[in-house]
Amino acid sequence: MQWQGYLRKDGRKGIRNYLLVVYLVECAHHVAREISRHFSGEPVQLIGFAGCYPNAYADRIMNALCTHPNAGAVLLVSLGCESFNRKQLEENIRASGRPADTIVIQEAGGTRTAIDQGVKWVKQAVNIIKLVPTAPMSIEELIVGTVCGGSDGTSGITANPAVGRAFNRLVAANGTAIFEETGEMIGLEDIMSRRAITPELAIELKKSVEKAARYYTLMGHGSFAPGNADGGLTTIEEKSMGAYCKSGDSAISGLIKPGDRPTKPGLYLMDVVPDGDPKFGFPNINDSVEIVEMIASGCHMILFTTGRGSVVGSAISPVIKICANPATYRKMQEDMDINAGAILSGTATIDSVGDEIFTRILEVAGGNVTCSEQLGHQEFILTYKTFTPLGPACLPA
Amino acid sequence: MQKPIKLHPLDNVLILTDEQLGGLAGIGHKIADCLIREGEKIIKYGVPIGSATTTIEIGEHVHLHNMKSDYIPTYTIETPDKENNN
Numbered sequence: 001m002q003w004q005g006y007l008r009k010d011g012r013k014g015i016r017n018y019l020l021v022v023y024l025v026e027c028a029h030h031v032a033r034e035i036s037r038h039f040s041g042e043p044v045q046l047i048g049f050a051g052c053y054p055n056a057y058a059d060r061i062m063n064a065l066c067t068h069p070n071a072g073a074v075l076l077v078s079l080g081c082e083s084f085n086r087k088q089l090e091e092n093i094r095a096s097g098r099p100a101d102t103i104v105i106q107e108a109g110g111t112r113t114a115i116d117q118g119v120k121w122v123k124q125a126v127n128i129i130k131l132v133p134t135a136p137m138s139i140e141e142l143i144v145g146t147v148c149g150g151s152d153g154t155s156g157i158t159a160n161p162a163v164g165r166a167f168n169r170l171v172a173a174n175g176t177a178i179f180e181e182t183g184e185m186i187g188l189e190d191i192m193s194r195r196a197i198t199p200e201l202a203i204e205l206k207k208s209v210e211k212a213a214r215y216y217t218l219m220g221h222g223s224f225a226p227g228n229a230d231g232g233l234t235t236i237e238e239k240s241m242g243a244y245c246k247s248g249d250s251a252i253s254g255l256i257k258p259g260d261r262p263t264k265p266g267l268y269l270m271d272v273v274p275d276g277d278p279k280f281g282f283p284n285i286n287d288s289v290e291i292v293e294m295i296a297s298g299c300h301m302i303l304f305t306t307g308r309g310s311v312v313g314s315a316i317s318p319v320i321k322i323c324a325n326p327a328t329y330r331k332m333q334e335d336m337d338i339n340a341g342a343i344l345s346g347t348a349t350i351d352s353v354g355d356e357i358f359t360r361i362l363e364v365a366g367g368n369v370t371c372s373e374q375l376g377h378q379e380f381i382l383t384y385k386t387f388t389p390l391g392p393a394c395l396p397a
Numbered sequence: 398m399q400k401p402i403k404l405h406p407l408d409n410v411l412i413l414t415d416e417q418l419g420g421l422a423g424i425g426h427k428i429a430d431c432l433i434r435e436g437e438k439i440i441k442y443g444v445p446i447g448s449a450t451t452t453i454e455i456g457e458h459v460h461l462h463n464m465k466s467d468y469i470p471t472y473t474i475e476t477p478d479k480e481n482n483n
Contacts, residue, residue, distance in 0.1 A: 153425035157412050161404055161442070187468040191444050232413070232426035234439075234459070235466035238446035245404075245442050344414040344424065346399040 005137030009097030156242020165354025313372025
């Protein structure tokens with residue numbers, strides 16, 4: 001199965017072709033938003049980093065996002081005195097073959113002139129990216145991530161195992177799949193690490209879950225709430241499995257951190273828990289942080305499972321929402337791409353929903369619009385974190 | 398009434414898909430798919446999620462009263478400190 005992708009200079013291919021307007025500090029947010037608002041209905045999206053102080057992680061993620069295969073051009077919006085290294089970022093984007101420019105509000109002469117300059121640049125750049133060459137793209141070039149949010153008692157028995165089946169098919173077809181949330185694998189580290197393709201990787205996988213356990217203990221997180229037992233969950237292993245089963249049954253080819261890209265097709269675990277002493281608070285303050293981190297690692301799209309009914313989408317990469325609960329689906333149909341709750345209603349099976357998700361992945365890759373795209377969702381957040389580089393055992397040859 | 402579902406071929410428990418067992422257990426709860434003896438693993442998603450603390454008859458509700466974690470004791474409001482099921 002093939003479709004037309006947007007061919008980038010580095011050889012990677014995108015399934016979308018967005019122009020990104022990027023604020024580099026909260027002080028530049030308004031100007032960037034006004035520029036992007038001018039192009040509503042066109043493939044122009046707004047993202048940004050709110051912080052004024054430097055952070056190597058945020059810098060790395062922003063560079064990865066601005067050169068993501070789904071991004072065609074980038075306008076940076078700077079106040080002028082923030083610490084983000086805008087010159088290096090613009091240079092990297094240009095080197096990747098994408099049109100790029102920077103508006104510095106203090107140099108432009110204030111809000112209004114900065115907006116005018118930005119709008120002028122975007123107008124011509126939007127036309128330039130329409131000329132980006134396309135090329136046949138296939139599943140071997142596709143990277144898909146999965147995240148769950150707004151979970152309930154049904155998530156772990158319908159939507160999550162169905163995503164696992166879709167991931168099995170994706171990996172069997174030589175595609176790339178990424179799962180995460182090591183904090184919800186506590187108790188499963190032995191089961192998971194057995195799936196590693198090398199013994200050295202197995203040790204790294206185990207270590208990542210142990211790190212999450214330490215971090216969550218320091219943050220004072222409870223891992224099993226009494227409400228979980230009311231919902232039929234008896235043990236922490238069982239609760240963790242509900243989230244973990246999104247990964248399916250394939251062997252695990254590597255461990256990555258946000259911004260690292262898988263080196264070959266296969267299934268990867270993303271470790272999103274910061275290294276070192278807890279410094280900037282909770283590892284991930286909401287679901288969108290994880291979505292953005294997966295996109296920074298190259299995900300073309302995200303499979304998002306929800307029981308209670310999350311409505312989020314994302315900037316840059318489409319989000320396919322898989323609703324675990326049939327009652328939620330009835331109430332929020334417009335927001336949901338897949339009704340995995342049909343498994344509970346007896347009109348579908350885990351396998352049949354897995355197949356449906358797999359088909360939807362290919363349709364969305366081919367340009368079909370998801371519910372959250374249709375509704376205009378472009379959630380985005382980038383926070384402060386600290387990571388040390390990957391060890392050599394994390395990505396076996 | 399919908400049939401309970403089996404999540405993985407290796408499982409020895411089934412998952413309820415609506416209110417069953419006379420309303421004692423709802424969606425998401427587990428029932429035994431075969432006779433499970435004391436000490437045997439409870440298998441869900443194809444992996445052990447704990448062990449039986451007593452013999453569990455086929456069709457019986459499987460929960461805090463007849464199984465326990467092999468990892469960390471489960472905290473419930475009824476068993477805050479000492480009376481946990483370990």
